[in-house]
Amino acid sequence: xxxxxxxxVKEIRGNIAVVDYGGVVKExxxxxxxxxxxxxxxxxxxxxxxxKLTESEAKESIxxxxxxxxxxxxx
Amino acid sequence: xxxxxxFRSRELAKRALEVIEKLSTGESFTFMHVCGTHEQxxxxxxxxxxLPENIKLIAGPGCPVCVTPASDVDAAVALAEDGKxxxxxxxxxxxxxxxxxxxxxxAKGGEVRxxxxxxxxxxxxxxxxxxxxxxxxIGLDTTAPSIAAEVARGLPANLxxxxxxxxxxxxxxLLMGMGDLHFEGYxxxxxxxxxxxxxxxxxxxxxxxxxxxxxxxxxxxxLLSIAMLIKQIYSGEARVENEYTRAxxxxxxxxxxxxxxxVFDVATVQWRGIGRVPFSGLKLREEYAEWDARExxxxxxxxxxxxxPGCSCHLVIIGKLSPQECRMFRSAxxxxxxxxxxxxxxxxxxxxxxxxxxQEV
Ligand code: SF4
Numbered sequence: 001x002x003x004x005x006x007x008x009v010k011e012i013r014g015n016i017a018v019v020d021y022g023g024v025v026k027e028x029x030x031x032x033x034x035x036x037x038x039x040x041x042x043x044x045x046x047x048x049x050x051x052k053l054t055e056s057e058a059k060e061s062i063x064x065x066x067x068x069x070x071x072x073x074x075x
Numbered sequence: 076x077x078x079x080x081x082f083r084s085r086e087l088a089k090r091a092l093e094v095i096e097k098l099s100t101g102e103s104f105t106f107m108h109v110c111g112t113h114e115q116x117x118x119x120x121x122x123x124x125x126l127p128e129n130i131k132l133i134a135g136p137g138c139p140v141c142v143t144p145a146s147d148v149d150a151a152v153a154l155a156e157d158g159k160x161x162x163x164x165x166x167x168x169x170x171x172x173x174x175x176x177x178x179x180x181x182a183k184g185g186e187v188r189x190x191x192x193x194x195x196x197x198x199x200x201x202x203x204x205x206x207x208x209x210x211x212x213i214g215l216d217t218t219a220p221s222i223a224a225e226v227a228r229g230l231p232a233n234l235x236x237x238x239x240x241x242x243x244x245x246x247x248x249l250l251m252g253m254g255d256l257h258f259e260g261y262x263x264x265x266x267x268x269x270x271x272x273x274x275x276x277x278x279x280x281x282x283x284x285x286x287x288x289x290x291x292x293x294x295x296x297x298l299l300s301i302a303m304l305i306k307q308i309y310s311g312e313a314r315v316e317n318e319y320t321r322a323x324x325x326x327x328x329x330x331x332x333x334x335x336x337x338v339f340d341v342a343t344v345q346w347r348g349i350g351r352v353p354f355s356g357l358k359l360r361e362e363y364a365e366w367d368a369r370e371x372x373x374x375x376x377x378x379x380x381x382x383x384p385g386c387s388c389h390l391v392i393i394g395k396l397s398p399q400e401c402r403m404f405r406s407a408x409x410x411x412x413x414x415x416x417x418x419x420x421x422x423x424x425x426x427x428x429x430x431x432x433x434q435e436v
Contacts, residue, residue: 003112003421004217004266029194032220032331043269043322046164046192046214048221050328051269053321061321065087065295068318072302073094075309 004045006053009038019044084295088125091298096127098305103129105257106304107394109247110137110264111422112292118431120294130301133394136246136346137264139239140166140420141392143213144345146379147239148172151211154237154372155185160203161237162196163211165189166420169413173380177211193225200234209368213239216267219357220331223338226363235368238359241344243267244275245355250393251283258394260286260304262297265319272327273317280313291319338363347381347416348389386415391424398428405429 007021007028015031019042028044030036033052042049108114114134117123123132136142149172155161161177168178168189181187190196193210200208208231212222219240226236243264250256263276268289276287286307290300300318307313317323335357344356359367368374382389385403390396398404398417408414410426417425 004269029221029224031224032328032334034330043266045217045266046221047194048192048224050217050220050266050331051322062084062087064320065299068299069087069090069094069302072098072299072306073090075098075306 004043004050006041006043009036009040009042012036012038017042017049019049087295088298091295091302092125092127095130095298095302095305098302098309099127099129101129103131104259104305104308105131105133106260106262106301107133107135107250107258108137108262108264108290109135109243110262110267111139111420111427112266113137113262113264113290113297114424114427115422116292116294116297118427121431122294122297126301132262132301133258134391134424135250135394136349136392137215137243138417138420138422138424139214139218139241140164140170141388141416141423142241142246142346142349143167143170143239143416144347144379145171145173145381146345146377147211147213147237148176149174149377149379150369150374151177151209151237152180152185153374154209154368155180155187157372158186158207159372160186160188160199160206160208161211162188162190162199162208164191164213166422167211167213169419170416171383171413171419173377193221196234197225197231200231204231204233206233208234209237210234211237211239215241215264216243216270219335219339220270220328223331223334226338226359226366227334230366235366235371236359237368237374238357239344240339240357241346242341242355242357244271244278245352246346246349247276247279248283249349249352249355251279251285253393256393256395259308260288262300262304263287263289263315265289265291265296265322268317268319268323268327270328270331272332273315273323273325275327276315280315284313286313287315289315289317289319289323291322345379345381348392383415388415388417388425391417398425399432401425
C-alpha cells in the first residue's frame, strides 16, 4: 500500500488529474499540491499526488548524481 | 516521456560502490532504513551482496501493515462481525489479529472489501447509503494527508474511520534509545519525507548525534545516500542531508502538514512487536469525533496478541534479526500462508526476503 509512483499529468479537471504511469492511466487527487500543470511529473500515493517533480529536475538528477559521487570520491 | 530506467545506470552504480569502498576504508558501518519501499529496492537489486562486506544495511519498522497491532485488527474484525462493511487496503487483509484476520472474517461471510484509498471508500459508501461503512486506515505519514483531506471536506454520514495511522520520526527516536541495537546512521524514507520535509528529522542529529540522509528509491539513490552517511561520520558531522531533492524539500508539503494538524491530534499508540510509543500515532480530533469509528461504535481496545509463538517479527521489525534467522521462514511461514505480520504485505521484510532471496545469490 505504501508504494508511491511517479507519473505524468495528462489532464486536469478541478481537483482531479488524469495521470499516466507509463501507459496505465488513473485519476489522482491533486488538492495537496499548490499548483499542477499538464506535463508535470507527480508522485501519487493512495490516489493523492503528494509531491511534484519536473521532468527537467528528474533528468538533471543523473548529472547531479555523477557530480555528487565525484565530490564524495574526492573527499 | 522520461524513461525512469535511466536512473539505473550501471556505470553510476559501479562507481558508487567504488566510492563507498574507498570512503569506508574497511571500517564496519551499520545503517538502518525505516521504509518498506527501501527494503524492496535494496533486496530486489541485491544491494546487500553488492556492498562491501563492512557495510551492513538493516531494515527498521517501515511497513505500516507489519506494525499495525493486533488490537487494531481485532477492532476491524469486530466491526465486520457486527455487520459493518469494512474497507481496507489489499495488503491489510491478511494481517493476523489476536484470533482472526479480516480475510478470515470475510471467508466466514463478513463484508470486507479492498479499496485503493479513501476516495474509493467514499464512492462505495455513497453508492449504498443504507449500509454502514468503516475504513480501516493504516499507514504512515505519507498516507495521513489523504485521510485528513477527506475528513476536512466531510465524509458521507454512513462512513467512519478506524484510524491506525502512525508517525515515523518518533519511532526513529525510540530505536536510537534501544541500548542493544547498534547502527551509525539513518536512511530516511523518501516519500514520508515528501510530506514531513527534511526539517522534521533535525531532532535526530541534534539530540542523538545520529546522521540522517533522506534517500530516493533507485539503487543509485540508496548507494549515494550510504556514501553521504559515511562522509558525515568521517567529517565528525551529524546532520540531515537530502539526497532525494527531486521530490523532497526542506519544509515538505505544507498543505498536507496543515491538513494533518487540523484533523488529527498526536497520540500514544501501540506498535506491533514494539509496544506503546509516546506521541507516535494520530487520532481524529474531537471536532471530527463523529467520523471516528471507535467513538461511533464505542469500541473497547483489546489487549491483542501481537506476536504468535515462534514468530520473530518483533525482532525483524526493529532490524535485530533477518528473516532467514527465523525458523518459520519459508517452512511454516510463506506469502501464500503468512504466519506472522512481516510476511503479509509486499513491503514486509519477511515477504520481501521470500520473494527476492533466490535472485540475490
Ligand atoms: S518468517 Fe514469518 S514467522 Fe518468521 S518472523 Fe517473519 S513473519 Fe514472523
